[in-house]
Amino acid sequence: MNSAKPLLGPVRQSSKLRNVLYEIRGPVADRAAALEREGTEILKLNIGNPQPFGFTAPPSIVERMARTLDVSHGYSDSHGLPEAVEAVISRYAAVPDFPELDRDRVFLGNGVSELITMTCQALVDTGDEILVPAPDYPLWTAMVTLAGGNAVHYRCDESDNWNPDLADMEARITDRTTAIVVINPNNPTGAVYPPHLLRGIADIARRHSLTLLVDEIYDVITYDGVTHTPLATVAPDLLTLSYSGLSKSSRLAGYRAGWLVVTGPTDHAEDFLHGLNLMASTRLCANVPGQQAVVAALGGAASREDADLSIGGLTAPGGRLCRSRDVVASSLNAMNGVSCVTPRGALYAFPRLDPEVHQIRNDEQLVMDLLEREHILLVHGTGFNWPTPDHLRIVLLPEEKVLGTAMERMGNFLASYRQ
Numbered sequence: 376m377n378s379a380k381p382l383l384g385p386v387r388q389s390s391k392l393r394n395v396l397y398e399i400r401g402p403v404a405d406r407a408a409a410l411e412r413e414g415t416e417i418l419k420l421n422i423g424n425p426q427p428f429g430f431t432a433p434p435s436i437v438e439r440m441a442r443t444l445d446v447s448h449g450y451s452d453s454h455g456l457p458e459a460v461e462a463v464i465s466r467y468a469a470v471p472d473f474p475e476l477d478r479d480r481v482f483l484g485n486g487v488s489e490l491i492t493m494t495c496q497a498l499v500d501t502g503d504e505i506l507v508p509a510p511d512y513p514l515w516t517a518m519v520t521l522a523g524g525n526a527v528h529y530r531c532d533e534s535d536n537w538n539p540d541l542a543d544m545e546a547r548i549t550d551r552t553t554a555i556v557v558i559n560p561n562n563p564t565g566a567v568y569p570p571h572l573l574r575g576i577a578d579i580a581r582r583h584s585l586t587l588l589v590d591e592i593y594d595v596i597t598y599d600g601v602t603h604t605p606l607a608t609v610a611p612d613l614l615t616l617s618y619s620g621l622s623k624s625s626r627l628a629g630y631r632a633g634w635l636v637v638t639g640p641t642d643h644a645e646d647f648l649h650g651l652n653l654m655a656s657t658r659l660c661a662n663v664p665g666q667q668a669v670v671a672a673l674g675g676a677a678s679r680e681d682a683d684l685s686i687g688g689l690t691a692p693g694g695r696l697c698r699s700r701d702v703v704a705s706s707l708n709a710m711n712g713v714s715c716v717t718p719r720g721a722l723y724a725f726p727r728l729d730p731e732v733h734q735i736r737n738d739e740q741l742v743m744d745l746l747e748r749e750h751i752l753l754v755h756g757t758g759f760n761w762p763t764p765d766h767l768r769i770v771l772l773p774e775e776k777v778l779g780t781a782m783e784r785m786g787n788f789l790a791s792y793r794q
């Protein structure tokens with residue numbers, strides 16, 4: 376009898392993943408993890424995860440999750456627990472001009488990430504074109520691609536506070552375009568779009584009969600007294616899907632709690648909405664303890680104080696996040712050949728390395744070299760679908776002092792770095 380083991384054929388990833396990228400947890404992050412296993416301490420400024428930087432979970436939220444654990448072990452309705460759906464409806468009812476929400480237009484999800492995936496699977500047909508910002512939060516491009524669509528990137532203009540270039544956006548529309556993705560406040564640029572610009576985006580969507588997909592996960596994280604305007608408030612006549620959640624606003628990324636609300640006319644979109652319901656049903660429901668967190672975070676006066684007001688304290692002048700933002704923006708702008716549009720929202724800075732001063736051909740190599748030499752982990756700009764290798768993204772979550780030292784080390788590194 377031949378005892379040789381049969382040769383195992385190669386097991387390959389699906390070809391659908393060929394152009395799907397998520398560099399935030401890509402090869403440079405893998406190398407950082409290997410260095411950590413060898414005992415090297417790495418300052419991880421690559422991912423917007425508040426907990427490792429000492430942000431604690433709001434007690435009233437944890438308390439409700441703990442108290443309801445013994446009744447949270449069953450599936451919920453695929454839209455969500457009725458009380459979580461109600462909590463989301465009340466949240467938006469308190470936002471001036473936000474269109475009224477209907478229960479079956481609300482979906483709880485395992486973070487906004489899952490809701491983005493569900494939406495793309497339900498909406499995007501092979502060859503459909505979806506307008507996505509450049510730079511973007513790369514999950515959008517990845518999920519449009521995985522769904523068989525083409526992410527067509529519209530330019531955000533660094534010289535105009537990173538606002539979307541509306542002429543560029545409109546010029547990219549073809550007869551295959553079906554939707555526009557808007558990320559506001561923006562990751563990675565920190566831009567918060569003014570109302571007139573949002574009205575301009577709505578006008579484009581109106582003219583070309585496009586659906587709006589609006590990622591507003593940073594909606595309560597703004598600096599300098601800037602107020603966030605939800606796009607749905609200026610587009611009540613358009614099919615608009617708005618996304619938010621607890622990962623950032625309540626610093627609860629690990630609870631995987633997010634929501635999606637659908638506003639505007641839906642008669643023309645019943646088929647898509649059936650598809651969205653189908654996608655929600657196939658994953659049965661969002662994790663129920665996470666939905667309990669949504670109830671606690673969005674309901675009741677005391678819990679709202681924990682969740683939302685304290686974010687206001689962190690972002691107000693003198694607040695922890697505001698001080699971190701200040702030290703990063705000012706340190707970057709003081710470096711030779713580096714400039715940074717001051718972030719007005721979210722948790723990131725996206726500085727530019729002037730190509731006249733820093734001749735970077737490969738920005739992924741740059742962040743790998745920074746990791747090896749300074750043990751600081753960033754994400755390169757092309758990882759956010761930015762077309763040229765001249766930007767980096769820096770997370771603003773550490774304390775001011777830690778970030779100040781990191782910026783000093785980064786500045787010294789860049790001063791002598793050649794490719």
Ligand SMILES: Cc1ncc(COP(=O)(O)O)c(C=O)c1O
Pocket residue numbers: 423485486487488489512558562590592619620621622628631632633
């Ligand atoms: C713009 C944007 N959208 C969505 C997400 C994913 O959020 P969640 O933790 O709710 O899945 C993130 C996370 O960083 C983000 O920056």
